[in-house]
Amino acid sequence: MALPTIVPGRTVPACPNLSLSPNSRRPRHPSHSIHASHHKFQDAAFRQQIRTIHQSRQNHQQWPILKAIVKELDATVSDPDLLTQEVEALAAEVTQLLDGANLYFVGMMGSGKSTVGKIVAAALGYPYLDIDAIIVETAGCTVAQIFADQGEQAFRDLESQVLQDLGARKGVVVSTGGGAVMRDQNWGHMSQGIVIWLKGAPELLTKRALSDGTQSRPLLSQSSDQGDDAYTALLAKVTGILDKRQHLYRQSDLHIPLERSPGDPSDCGATPAAVAYRVLKSLEEHLKKGAI
Ligand SMILES: Nc1ncnc2c1ncn2[C@@H]1O[C@H](COP(=O)(O)OP(=O)(O)OP(=O)(O)O)[C@@H](O)[C@H]1O
Ligand SMILES: O=C(O)C1=C[C@@H](O)[C@@H](O)[C@H](O)C1
Structure with a gap:
């Protein structure tokens, strides 16, 4: 055929x-x-x-x-350190205030949209997509x-x-792709809920992309450099993409910093639980202001 x-x-x-073949088989996504x-x-x-x-x-x-x-991932967080008591207690309050609004995580590749999104979803008892x-x-x-x-x-x-x-859908946590902010029509949908930017320095994002490998991230994967050069080449790419998108990410309702010690080039970022806590705290403040 x-x-x-x-x-x-x-x-x-x-x-x-x-494929048009009725016998086509769907492979499992390795991740x-x-x-x-x-x-x-x-x-x-x-x-x-x-x-x-x-x-x-x-x-x-x-x-x-x-x-x-449609893949709706089970938002079970297997590592108990990720779903701390503080995160859960705060989430219980935020759930009331949210009243079913959707949360959209935006940010660069490697900013932790999936990692943090799953924790926040699990804490709120929301489905994660x-x-x-x-x-x-x-x-x-x-x-x-x-x-x-x-x-x-x-x-x-x-x-x-x-x-x-x-x-x-109502009452879901969505992690978007890093480039979703580039289209106005996407904002039309996301702005019906609360848009949360995980905001990381290019150095931090580059370190994560290097440690994950860039094969699954086509916008970062063309570099053939090795060692220090790989870091430098990737940093230039990440910085270039962020420069073009920064003004778009900035339109988000909440800006959540990822750093543990801002300004320190060796910073590996706050832990996922700490970032999830920051998200919930910021959401609480936002909602208490009557922002939705
Ligand atoms: N707070 C954190 N501290 C340390 N490592 C983290 C943190 N958040 C995420 N990571 C790690 O960074 C990498 C990227 O995280 P994740 O896949 O969640 O990012 P993403 O924003 O969803 O990326 P993409 O848009 O490319 O899918 C993963 O290896 C993840 O384990
Ligand atoms: O930042 C981007 O443009 C992308 C990020 C990924 O999440 C994927 O959506 C895709 O690789 C593109």
């Missing part, structure tokens, strides 16, 4: 859920070390919404998603593959569609 065309002149590569919760599959309306991804696409032909599966993970599940291939095969704009279209669809 001929593979469907997505972008004129290009064919769908090895993305199983983008999914926590279990999916299954009640999401019963949410027919939401599932239907996700199925409509791409139907409004204007510039591309249909992107036939046969298995549009990760836009990148939803896209990976839906497309059946990695973000890096989508960038390589379809191009960044196709990825951005998916990202916008997923954000739009998530807007129908």
Whole structure:
């Protein structure tokens, strides 16, 4: 069977859920070390919404998603040190004030949107949703593959569609992709809830990206330098991207610093629990001001 065309002149590569074959199999995303919760599959309306991804696409032909599966990650935090008593106590109060508003985490790659988002979700008792993970599940291939095969704009279209669809949910914590702030239409959805910027210095973000490896982050992965040069090259990239986006991240409702000791170049950042606490504290203040 001929593979469907997505972008004129290009064919769908090895993305199983983008294939027309009814036998396509969806690979597991390697980073999914926590279990999916299954009640999401019963949410027919939401599932239907996700199925409509791409139907409004204007510039591309249909992107036939046969298995549009939403990944709602189990927000169980396995490390007891992450969900401290202080975090839980504060969260109990914030839950009342939130009254079902959605929380959207934004920030650069490596700022901890997933790590901190899961802790905050678990503390609040909210479902946790990760836009990148939803896209990976839906497309059946990695973000890096989508960038390589379809191009960044196709990825951005998916990202916008997923954000739009998530807007129908209430009382969820969403970690967005690092570039979600670049489209006005995404802000239209996110600003219905509370947007939280995890704000880290380029040096801190670069250290994390180096330690994670950059293969899964296509905007950072082209560097072939090694050792000190790898750090310098990556720092330049991270700084360049942050410079372009800073004014957008700044539009967020809350700005949460990630540093443990600001100004110290060897700073490895505050712990995830400490950042989660800062988020909740800042949320409490924001909500008590009657900001929502
Ligand atoms: N507060 C923290 N202290 C130390 N390490 C952290 C902290 N938060 C996150 N990390 C680590 O930094 C890396 C990036 O974190 P995470 O994947 O949560 O970031 P992200 O913002 O979701 O990134 P991306 O947008 O690229 O998916 C991971 O290795 C994670 O374990
Ligand atoms: O900062 C970005 O533009 C991106 C961040 C990741 O979360 C992914 O959404 C993708 O790699 C793009």
